[in-house]
Amino acid sequence: MEGSWISNALPRYSPSSLSPDSRRRSKAPRWRTPSPMSASAIPPPIVNSIYVPSSSQSPAGPSVQTDDNLLLFRRKQRELEAHLQLLLDAQADALLSGLDDPSTSTAEDDGLSTGSSTPTASALDSRARPSSKPEKIGLRHARVGLYATIRRLAQLKAQESQYLAPNLDHFESVVAQLDAWQGKCHALQSRASEIRSGNDQKRALGLHKQADDMQTDIEDLETRLAKLKSDQRRLRAEAQEIENTVDARLTSYTTSLALVENSVQTFLRDGTSNHWTAIINVADMDRFWQSPSQTRTLKSAKEVFLRERDSLLEKRRINDTEREALEEGAVVWRDTVKQVSAFERTLAKAMSQMSKQPQSQLDSPAETKELLSMLEQTTRELESKHKLAETRSWKLLVAAIGAELEAFLKGKQILEAALASVDGDTSSDEHR
Structure with missing residues (x-):
């Protein structure tokens, strides 16, 4: 037309x-x-x-x-x-x-x-x-x-x-697990450090020193030997009890920390699992898993998965x-x-x-x-x-x-x- x-x-x-x-x-x-x-x-x-x-x-x-x-x-x-x-x-x-x-x-x-x-x-x-x-x-x-x-x-x-949507849900769960592990590691490490530097440990060391100093008094003061030995046994027993309590509490935290670290290392060494497959930041994820396993850390893994999660969002x-x-x-x-x-x-x-x-x-x-x-x-x-x-x-x-x-x-x-x-x-x- x-x-x-x-x-x-x-x-x-x-x-x-x-x-x-x-x-x-x-x-x-x-x-x-x-x-x-x-x-x-x-x-x-x-x-x-x-x-x-x-x-x-x-x-x-x-x-x-x-x-x-x-x-x-x-x-x-x-x-x-x-x-x-x-x-x-x-x-x-x-x-x-x-x-x-x-x-x-x-x-x-x-x-x-x-x-x-x-x-x-x-x-x-x-x-x-x-x-x-x-x-x-x-x-x-x-x-x-x-x-x-x-x-x-x-x-x-x-x-x-x-x-x-399914990929986003999957990476949300992985990031949540990494957050939980990181939080547990920080809490356990902080608590163990507090126990090591606490007053109970210092008190036990002081009591040990006091008991050692009493040995000279025992030689000089024979009449007080019985009483001093009794006091020595009491003080050593108390110190040992405190040390046992400290060791028991510390063992519980160190064992939990070892389990968490073992889970983290298992995750970081598992380079063939489906949890590391990315669909957007492919090169970033590929670079992380192709690096030597001993150089992978919980912090770097969290950064990689956070970037993938944020990219999907x-x-x-x-x-x-x-x-x-x-x-x-x-x-x-x-x-x-x-x-x-x-x-x-x-x-x-x-x-x-x-x-x-x-x-x-x-x-x-x-x-x-x-x-x-x-x-x-x-x-x-x-x-x-x-x-x-x-x-x-x-x-x-x-x-x-x-x-x-x-x-x-x-x-x-x-x-x-x-x-x-x-x-x-x-x-x-x-x-x-």
């Missing part, structure tokens, strides 16, 4: 009836260089990829493989983003070359209002079936395909977050944020298409009535003024949604709504030029 959709809707006002400047503007070639409004028609990737460094340069040892399911999610995401770009290009081409038959607006509106997350067969079959010549996608299919593909991308993000947060943005954007785009479709139906109805009216009524600019007023109202609503998309940084909707808005602005220029031409003809007839 050649020309704009407004010029097809109002065949009476052909370019020959316009001024030379207007004719030059109407003959401008189809743009491929984006205008300021449509410069965002090719948005950057919606979701940032996750960088997984290659392990080919790692030292010899057990290798950590990148999670195949994450690669599958990214590949599906790129396919959907590529399809979104294809639909955006098709939408832009269709808007420049002329809209689809307005009679199909009802079917298009129904396709968007069902809430289905699956694109129509006509919108996607051209991509699924190989063909020697690609089939051109119409404006209606481009709009429906944009909504359906956005929904599919949101569902993909939800599936990826669901897939990350951040990944899930980003996925949830992007999913919410895509779902909200899909609703805004659906409302936009409904408003555009409503104007197209009104335009088709008006043109049908104008084709049945006599020539004298067609010369009246009333119908054109009414269409121009409706177009301006729809344009203001599109501008509001476009500003909302820019405020929320929805680059995909900025491009899609921007293309629709630019088409309406061009249509407004054509209607205003046509109205001015009719008003000029009417004034000339009145003067004659």
